[in-house]
Amino acid sequence: MNFIRKAVKPAELLIIAGKTKRVTVKYPFEKPILSPEFRGSIEINHEKCIGCGACVNACPPNALEFVESSDKRTLRYNIGRCIFCWRCIDVCPVNAITGTRNFELATNDPLDLYSYIVHSKTKCTSCSKTGETVKMRKYIMQRSPVTENYINNCPDCRREKFINALSVRKVGFVAK
């Protein structure tokens, strides 16, 4: 009996294989199967981005970073370090970041992994220090018109101005 079963086994296997048919996907030559919840790389809209740094604070692996220089602030996105958690999309105040379903990110050049958005910084009118980005200042002015008096100064000058105004009001002269 055992001998017969052994002899018949290949035929049984053929029948099973015929029923199940081909299971292998032809992936590089056809579209990949992606679930709707899949999270791929992010895309930053450079026209909407204000350079506030909310995404930089939220990013767990520091894939989004600020590269500071004297008059430019550059937002650097490193796909190689990104873990595709999409936290930046949740925190972005202007909805500049959108998530894509792109995962085909393999490359042989490490420079391909970086993408940059260059912001220019604002200058303080009293001293020559540079502060937040120009678009950030516009955004703040739209949101709260009260800050217009102080908006063109850096935080240090703003504090000094405020203290001086207070002392003039209370004491009558500027304390030194």
Add this chain to the structure above:
Amino acid sequence: MPSKLESIKKSIWVFHLNTGSCNACDIEILDALTPFHDAERFGVKLVGTPRHADAILLTGPTTLEALPKVINAIEASPRPRILIALGSCGSSGGIWHDTYSTIGGVNSLLKILKERGVDVDAIYYIPGCPVRPEAVLYAIALIKGIVEKRVKSVVLNAE
């Protein structure tokens, strides 16, 4: 394909080297080798020793404990050798890029290899946390020259 890699036109034999990863990428490698995705269509085969390997699959951010073993394994593989950094940990340290016990990705590993005089002919990065099996297949197809490279560095001005 760079001219150095002419000899890897045929089947790529890979040695899977875990340098301290969380095993998610390792599972995805196994997934890429299952009949559903079937990386062996492209001749990819896992081998048991780096001496038989054309490419070395690096997963993980290279912990200090694993570093001497990693260097030995890369040294043992014959030229031309490809290094494939898998996942965000492999390609640039990922979430462990500044921790005390890792060297932080393949870029710092390459510097150490250069100091020791170990040459690497090509290096491929596959971002993803963890990588999808399709992303591994895409990278294999990229090495083989079947598909085009899609990711590109862009510098945009905000104003």
